Amino acid sequence: MGAVAVCSGRILGEEVNTRNNRPVSIDWHQVSSHAEQALAANADLERSTVHAARLLKDARVACARPCEFCLAGLKDACVRTVVWTAGKGLIYIDRID
Numbered sequence: 231m232g233a234v235a236v237c238s239g240r241i242l243g244e245e246v247n248t249r250n251n252r253p254v255s256i257d258w259h260q261v262s263s264h265a266e267q268a269l270a271a272n273a274d275l276e277r278s279t280v281h282a283a284r285l286l287k288d289a290r291v292a293c294a295r296p297c298e299f300c301l302a303g304l305k306d307a308c309v310r311t312v313v314w315t316a317g318k319g320l321i322y323i324d325r326i327d
């Protein structure tokens with residue numbers, strides 16, 4: 231699982247999850263290990279778009295929907311849009327500003 235923040239074609243930051251934390255079984259005590267949290271802590275994300283993607287070991291794309299804590303952190307960091315993979319070739323776009 232990784233996340234990249236982009237604004238005006240410029241990469242502002244990129245992070246990966248530091249622990250395996252599937253979206254269906256999130257360990258709420260470990261949300262600080264999420265890539266989105268690291269992005270919010272380490273880069274100025276104002277007016278950016280955050281792209282989150284999850285790749286499985288067999289290279290299939292899976293769900294990277296940010297958890298509620300990450301969405302709140304990205305909103306606090308003034309991120310405008312989050313794009314996340316949903317598996318089966320789908321992506322979702324959430325406007326959070």
Ligand SMILES: [Zn+2]
Pocket residue numbers: 261264266267296297298299300301
């Ligand atoms: Zn999260």
